[in-house]
Amino acid sequence: MTWGSTASDSFRSQEESGSELEVYFTAYTSFFRKVRGSDEQIDSGKQELSVGEIQQKVKEYNAQINSNLYMMVNKDGFYTGFIKVHFQLARPISLPPPQSLYSTREEEQQGRRMKRRTSFYLPKDTAKHLHISSQTRVREVIEALLNKFTVVDNPAKFALFERAERQSQVYMRKLSDDECPLYLRLCAGPSEKALSLVLKENETGDVNWDAFSFPELCNFLRILQREEEEHVRQIVKRYTLAREKMKQAMARITTPG
Template sequence: MTDCERLDMTWGSSASSGYCSQSDSEHELEQFYTARTSLRKTKRRKEEDEPVDCRKQELSLSEIQQKVKEYNAQVNSNLFMVLNRDGSYTGFIKVQFKLARPVSLPPPRSTSSSSSSSGRDGGCQEDKALKHRTSFYLPRDTVKHLHISSSTRAREVIKALLKKFTVVDNPAKFSLFERSERQNQVYLRKLADDEHPLFLRLCAGPNEKVLSLVLKENETGEVNWDAFSFPELQNFLRILKREEEDHVRQIVRRYALARDKMKEALKNFSTPG
C-alpha cells in the first residue's frame, strides 16, 4: 500500500457547497522586492532575509524527536504529530485552495447497469462522461486538513486533495506551494513533486504565517497539454471561451457606466451666460 493510499483525511474548515464567483479585488502580494529598491540591493537583501532552517539538511533521529516535541508543545488543538519507532512520523497539514479557474466534477452516476460493459463500449462511455463534466469554482476560502506521513510526497498530496473533492482534472494542472510572510512581504515557492510537506511543517512549526501550504494551478506554459485527452482539451477550450466572454462583458459594462456618468455630467454642466 502506498503512502497516498494510507492518507487519513479529515475535513478542515470545509468548503461550502455550490458555486462561487471569483473576486477581482483578491490579489496577493507575490513579489520579492518593492519598486523602490534597486536590483543590487534586492539581491543582497534577499540573501540576508533567507531563513536558515532544517529544511535544507537531513535530521537525525534525535533531532526529529526534539522537533516533534517542540512542535506538539506549540499546538493549541489535537492536531499533534506522532513519532514512530523507526524515525518516521505522522501529522496533519492544512492546505488552502487558491484556484483561479473552475474545476471539473464527474457527471452523476447512471442507475443503469452500464458499468458492466467493457472494451469499446466502455471507452465510448468514458468519452461521454468526459464531455458531460460539471465545471464550477471552488470557494477561495476552501481549506482541507490531511493526515499524512513523513514519507508522503507533494504529488501524492495533490492527488489526494483532488480525489477527496472528486475533481477529475489531471493532477498535472496543479502544484503545491509553500507560502511564508517575512517583513510584510509574502513569499511563494513551488514545491517539487518529491518534497515532503509534513517535513516542511515540522521544521516551520504550527505557525501559519511562518509557513502555510497552498494549492494553485500551474502556469499555462508549465502544463504538458499532450498528457490530456481530446475531450479534456475540448472542455478546457469551452472554459476559456466562457471566461473570455465574461471578461468582455465586464469591460463593456465598465465603459458603458463611465460613458453614462460623463453624459450625466455634461447635462448638469452650465454654460457661462
C-alpha cells in the same frame, strides 16, 4: 472553512449541457496568467535531521499547538501528523457525472453516451486538513486530495506551494514533487505565517498543454477564437470612433462660422 463530507453544498455549481465549452469559457482568462514577478522563492534550507533532532522538534511542535492535531514520532524517527492545505484555484474543478438511470443499453454498448461533468468553483477560503507521514511526498498529497473528493482533473494540472510572511512581505515557492510537506511543517513549526501550504494551478508562465484532454484543447481553441474576434471588434470600433471624431472636427474647421 474546512471541507467535509458535504463539501458540494458550499460550492457554486453548474452542470454542463452537452459541451464543456461554457464551463471553461467562464474562466478562460486564467489559462494564460503569468506567474507574478513579485513572487519570490523561499529558501527552504532543507537539511537532514537526526532521529534525536526529529524527536525534539516533534516535542517542541506539539507544545505549541492548541488543538489535537499532534505529530507522533517513533523511535526510528518516522513520524506522522497533519498538514493544512489551502485551495487557491482560479479555475473550476470537475467531478464525475452521476450515473444516468435513463441511458439505453444500446447507447452504452456503442459508447455513444454523452460525457458530462459537473464543475465547481471553490470558495477562496477553502482548506483541508490531511493526515500524512514524514515520507509522503508532494505528488502523493495532491493525488490524495483529488481522490478524496473524486476530482477527475489531471493531477498534473495542480501544484503545491509553500507560502510565508516576512516583514509584511509574502513569499511563495513551488514545491517539487519529491519534497515532503510534513517535514516542512515540522521545521517551520505550527505558525501559518511562518509557513502555509497552498494548492494552485500548475502555472509556471507556460501552460502544460499535454496535461489537458483532447476535448478540453478543442474548447480552448474555440475560446481563443472568441477572444480574438472580440479583440478585433473592439479595435475596429475604437478606430472607427476616432475617425468619425476627426472628420467632425475637420468639418467644423472648414465650415464658415
